[in-house]
Structures are given as C-alpha cells and as structure tokens.
Amino acid sequence: MSSVVDNIRQIRESLLPGVELVAVSKFHPVEVLREAYGAGQRVFGESRVQELVRKEPLLPSDIEWHFIGHLQTNKVRLVVPSVSMIQSIDSERLLRLVDKESARIGKVTDVLLQLHVALEATKFGFSCEECERMVDAGVIETLHNVRICGVMGMATNTDNDEEIRKEFREIRRVFERLAAGCMDGKDYFRTVSMGMSDDYRIAMEEGSTMVRIGSSIFGAREY
Numbered sequence: 001m002s003s004v005v006d007n008i009r010q011i012r013e014s015l016l017p018g019v020e021l022v023a024v025s026k027f028h029p030v031e032v033l034r035e036a037y038g039a040g041q042r043v044f045g046e047s048r049v050q051e052l053v054r055k056e057p058l059l060p061s062d063i064e065w066h067f068i069g070h071l072q073t074n075k076v077r078l079v080v081p082s083v084s085m086i087q088s089i090d091s092e093r094l095l096r097l098v099d100k101e102s103a104r105i106g107k108v109t110d111v112l113l114q115l116h117v118a119l120e121a122t123k124f125g126f127s128c129e130e131c132e133r134m135v136d137a138g139v140i141e142t143l144h145n146v147r148i149c150g151v152m153g154m155a156t157n158t159d160n161d162e163e164i165r166k167e168f169r170e171i172r173r174v175f176e177r178l179a180a181g182c183m184d185g186k187d188y189f190r191t192v193s194m195g196m197s198d199d200y201r202i203a204m205e206e207g208s209t210m211v212r213i214g215s216s217i218f219g220a221r222e223y
C-alpha cells in the first residue's frame, strides 16, 4: 500500500509548472493530515464547516484551509475566521454575506466564484452567464472585504474525456473573459481551480492553476 507521503510526492511530480495542490482531506482524521503536513503540504481543502473548524485548531497554524463545499448561509459566521480561502461562492447572496462577516471581524477573505458547468443537476454554482452578469454589474466594486481571486468548477463525473475537457475549457473561458474585463489589472485574479483525482490531468491541459485532490492522496473516503 502506498503512503500518503508517497502519494503526495508522486502527484507533485505530475503537476505542470505553476499548478498548486490542494489536499482534500474531508472525512480523513487529523493523523493522516499530519502525515501530509510532514510531506510539506500546507494547503488543505474541506467541504464541511463543522469538520473544518474541529480540525483547524488541532493542526499547525501555518496551514491554509480552503473551504470547497456548499456553504450554507447560517454557517458563514462559523467558517470565515478559520479559512484562508472560500472556493465555493455559488450565489451573490453568499458573496455579500462573506463580505459582511469578514468586515465584522476585520478580515479580507480570498474567494473563488464557483461555476456550474457539469451535466449533473446536483452541483452548485453560478451559470457562466450569471457569473459574468454579476461581475459586469459592478457588484464586486462595492465589496471591500472579499478578494475575488478566480473561479472554481467541477466537471461531470463521467468516463467521457471529451465532455470533461469541454467543461474545463468553458471554466477557463469564463476566467479569461473576467480577467480581460472587470478584473483587468487585478493581479490577484489568477486562480482557476479545477481538477480532482480522476480528471486533474485534463484540467491542467485546459489551463487549471489549482487542483483539488483527495482520494489519490488519502485513499477512499468512508462516509
């Protein structure tokens, strides 16, 4: 059986230059996160608020915690103090709430806008049109405690590589449009978070700058 440390090493070697690795540690105990930390991993992704806030104080403080799951508005207050980035902003209402809560505690929170491009109806996110409309409407200029650092998305869970590729290309296209439009000149707008264990190679070929990998590092999750 391969170890967490070996898995991380192998994945790092397979990343294209400039691609950042988020180790998705949801459902895994802090002991295995410590192993990943020992291998130099500093960015961890969690998808449940209670789990994130439970683990965060048990691990070294130089870890960057990324929230990657659907964030219910009543959990915003709980999660904002613990995270360095929220990747899963999927509505204007949520964006405004994260801004408001960040202002309340005197913080600027990095966020990504989550795009829904997959065929499954269950995945959260803005449609590409909604996202561009919101940004074009000038909403972002009015928010001073969130920093929009890019976009995030998931592809359909399918064996059809061409479908996956098409969806990643769509996410990258929205990123490019925003980067050339309203986000022009904002040097922090540079993250395209796409690619998971089974599809990150395709995602990198289509312009991912951040991959979120769980099971290939930590093994299968027991829900």
Ligand SMILES: *Cc1c(COP(=O)(O)O)cnc(C)c1O
Binding pocket: 024, 026, 047, 068, 069, 154, 196, 197, 198, 212, 213, 214, 215, 216
């Ligand atoms: C669980 C999860 C991942 C990691 O998935 P793996 O297939 O285990 O690599 C990535 N992104 C999000 C949003 C997730 O919920």
